[in-house]
Amino acid sequence: MKIVCIGGGPAGLYFGLLMKMRNPAHDITVVERNKPYDTFGWGVVFSDATMDNMRQWDPVTAAEIEQAFNHWDDIELGFKGEVIRSGGHGFVGIGRKKLLNILQARCEQLGVKLVFETDVESDTDYPDADLIIASDGINSRIRTKYAEVFKPDLVVRPNRFIWLGTNKLFDAFTFLFEKTEHGWFQAHIYKFDEKTTTFIVECPESVWLAHGLDKADQDQSIAFCEQLFASNLQGAKLMTNARHLRGSAWLNFQRVKCEQWSLYNGRSHVVLMGDAVHTAHFAIGSGTKLAIEDAIELTRLFGEMGDGPDQIPHVLERYQTLRNVDVLRLQNAAWNAMEWFEVCGTRYCDQLDAPQFMYSMLTRSQRISHENLRLRDANWLGGYERWFAERAGMQLADGEAAPPPMFTPYTVRGLRLKNRVVVSPMAQYSAVDGVAGDYHLVHLGARAMGGAGLVFCEMTCVSPEARITEACPGLYRPDHVQAFKRIVDWVHANTDAKFALQLGHAGAKASTRVPWEGIDQPLESGNWPIVSASPQQYLEGISQVSRAMTRADMDEVKAQFVAATRAAADIGVDWLELHCAHGYLLSSFISPLTNRRDDEYGGSLANRLRYPLEVFAAMRAVWPQQRPMSVRISAHDWVEGGITPADAVEIARAFKAAGADLIDCSSGQVSKKEKPVYGRMFQTPFADRIRQEAGIATIAVGAISEADHVNSIIAAGRADLCAVARPHLANPAWTLSEAAKIGYTALAWPKQYRSGKQQMEANFQREKAQAAMAALSPVRAAEA
Known part of the structure; x- marks a missing residue:
């Protein structure tokens, strides 16, 4: 094939050399x-995993890079006078x-x-090429020319950054x-x-503008940064290698994502690669990684499917399908990390102490979990867990x-939960005439016996x-009250879990069948009139049409909520939640x-x-002051x-001012x-943002679905409690099982179940040992 790579960055150079290694007969031009051996930019970062990949594909290049690179394992934070x-x-x-010199x-x-010092205007400058790699960067001319085909999604992010260097070594x-x-x-x-x-x-x-940096030239910006970070730079100077730029050197990051990656221009197949097709924020240092792995994957597919001109369209189609999965995963992680840095000044810097800020920063992309941190640095994580536990009141x-x-325990008002796991409210549609019976x-x-705190x-x-359906429980008749008292008393007598009741009104989503007979479908007969804030039909052309509430309706429904609240208090419910989510009446x-x-x-x-x-x-007003109240909201429609x-932040602030203790942060189910x-x-x-910006627990x-999720959320301060739903349907003892799975053996089990505790813990430990052995040696694992 005749291949032309437009753009001599990592993607174009690495793809060119890999394809030439694969078949020396290919005619390849970059x-x-x-100018030759000239480039701009400071350092680039990629992971150990990318280096492993490069060693497999071209050991010679990898060895040269390894001789030149700096490798480090540590991340250090300087924050509020502390160094962690x-x-x-x-x-x-x-x-x-x-890097580029090695690849060149x-x-x-x-x-x-x-070919250097050649500014390519168009892919049609190379009409005899079978394949054109458009690796011409974030401002790709080729992508712009064929924007209707590639359909790029370009997002300019709000933060400003300036890329500098220094001779001080870290x-x-x-x-x-x-x-x-x-x-x-x-x-x-x-x-x-x-x-x-x-x-x-x-x-x-906003901070950039407030300091007048929009009016500062490069030298003034550098002087500002030197003064700002003077205590750390200790006299070292900051430098730029972008002297060719005019005006401010401060940039906005652009996220690039394309719907289509390749096309046929009538003579040649053209495919985007590297920053031309996707970008990832420098917060996780993945731009070079993406470019290198683009080149590897396209080369691999030519090797697998054949590298003759006839195979090009099939290879490119397969390339986008396979590569897009990994790219989107990494772009999502980079997006999370980028957003964390964009909001940290208003959401975390003032709110969090240094240890928790460090944890939040390390897990910002949601790719690094709690147990993954333990693998990376068990001593640091153990120290952080101790700090967190002591903050939770443990001695x-x-x-x-x-x-x-x-x-760790959680205390709110006069209630202390033994841990941060909540069994989420999940409709069971198994009540008879509103009575919560034996099933409940x-x-x-x-x-309650399964280990959750609430x-x-x-x-x-x-x-x-x-009621949503005729099979929903109620708390509006004496027999309903007695039925719930039976459950509350049993939970208190037989477990150390706390019991919570969520009160609600279905509004326009009422008078429907149980889900297994037709979710959200109106009853075939016996429907009752429904009300809502305004007339509406939840399922267009199918649902009943609700009537707008009058002031008299509002007074009546409010009195019903108060009566149910009094009943819940009388029978010893520990925690009350008002349902204001999911399109129900208050929502x-x-x-x-x-x-x-x-x-x-x-x-x-x-x-x-x-x-x-x-x-x-x-x-x-009628709920006991020593008992908590939460509100469930739809934080995003x-x-x-x-x-x-x-x-949602404003909604949370309003409920906080009214006396709410926590916001239960769900979303959706308001509109089809x-x-x-x-x-x-x-x-x-949503829980994270509300907690930090509204200043209320969430x-x-x-x-x-797993302990790692809960630990990461709680440890980072993204929420105070985690409500786990479907996993608790599959396994009532989900909390006990997850503790055993992660090797936490100090959790007490119900005395009737203790004989199963050691067996479960031993089984999980055996599985871990076998998995570790398999990773080291398949033969030894088989022998074991």
Whole structure:
């Protein structure tokens, strides 16, 4: 094949040399606009895993890079006068110029033609090429020319950064945070050769503008940064190698993501590679990694599928399909890390102490979990767990190991939970005429014995009309009260879990069938009238149409909530939650998607909150002061024009002012037009933001399925409690099982089950040992 790589960065050079190694008969040219052996930029970073990949594909190049790179394991934080260091992270740093020079020399050794000082205008400049690699960077001309085909999604991020260097050497990947009168700055610092260090300074746009840096030239900006970080630089100067730029050297990061990666221009196949097709924020140092691994994967597929011209379209289609999975995973992680740095000044820097700030920073991408940190640096994590446990009120003896964060106690008002695990309220649709019967006693009792600190009953309705289905439990008749008292008494007598009740009204989503007979479908007969903030039909053309509540309706429903609250208090419920989420009655007032009123209960968010706050205040007034109350909200409607996470912060502030102790942070289920973005712990960012910005404790929910998730969330301060739903349906003793799985043996089991404890722990330890042995030696594992 005749191959032309437009752009002599890591992607184009590495792909060129790999394909030339694979088949010396290929005619390969790399075209670069800069001079020979000249480039701009300071150091680049990639992981040990990428180096392992390079060793497999071209040991010669890998060996040369290894001789030139700087390797370090430690991450160091300088924050609020403290210095904290954690090890075992595994990074490789090398000067960008040095890396490209190595790749250029290797290309020449293999016979790849290098053309310099040539600014390519178009792919059609090479009409005889079979394959054109458009590795022409973040501002790719080729991508711009064919934008209708590639469909790039370009997002300019709000923070400003300046990429500098210094001759002061650092022996760890260092993060520095400094506060000014206008806000926080951070520096990302890593050494890349024997005498030079990359020094990236970043801040929010508002802070940048407040300091007048938009009007500063490069020299003035450098002087500002030298003064800002003077205590750490200790007289060392900051440098730029971007003297060719005019005006400010401060940049905004651009996230690039393309829907299509390749095309046929009538003569040649063209494929984007590297920054031209995808970018990843420098917060996790992945741009070079992505470029190198792009080159490896495309080369691998040509080897697997054949590298003749006829195979090119099939290879490129397969390339995008396979490569996009890894790229999106890494871009998502980089996005999380980037967002953390964008908001840390307003969300974490002032709110968190240095140890927890360090933990939050290390886990910012959600790729590094609690147990992964233990593998990296068990001593550091053990010290942090001790710090966290003592902050939670535990008194540990000298040398005593602290429990994992999920097993620390949590105290709110006069209630102390033994751990941070909550059995989430999950509708069971098994009540008879509103009565929670034997099924609920067994269901809730089993989960109370399963190790969780707090067990929620499903949403319990305050009137017959408030029920979602005819099989939903209620708390509006004396027999309902007695049924719940039986459950509460049993839980208190037989377990050390606390019992919580969630009170709600289904509103426009009431009078439907049980899910296994048709989820959200209206009853075939016997439907009752339904009410909501405004007339609405949840399932268009199918559901009943709700009637807008009158003031008399509001008074009646509020009285029903108060009566149910009194009943819950009388029978000893430990914790009460008001359901204001998922499109049910009170949620329908809050969301602009469902509230179209033109009175004092509609319009602005403050007006839309008026009635839910009335109900909450009336409940709080009769609920015992020593017992907690939480509110479940939909923190994101996932529909344009609906509730946003920013709105959720204001909603949380309003309920906090009314006396709420925690916000239970769910999302969605308000409109069938919703388009949620799912993933592990996908709703935790809502709990995190509300906790930090509204200053109220939160409960995280949603795709939290293992101890690692809970420990990471609690330890980082992203939430105070974690509500685990579906895993508790599959395993009532989920909490006990997860403790055994991670090797935490200090957790007490019910006395009736203790004989199973050691066996479960031993089984998990055996599985771990076998997995470790298999990783080292398949033969030894088979023998074992």
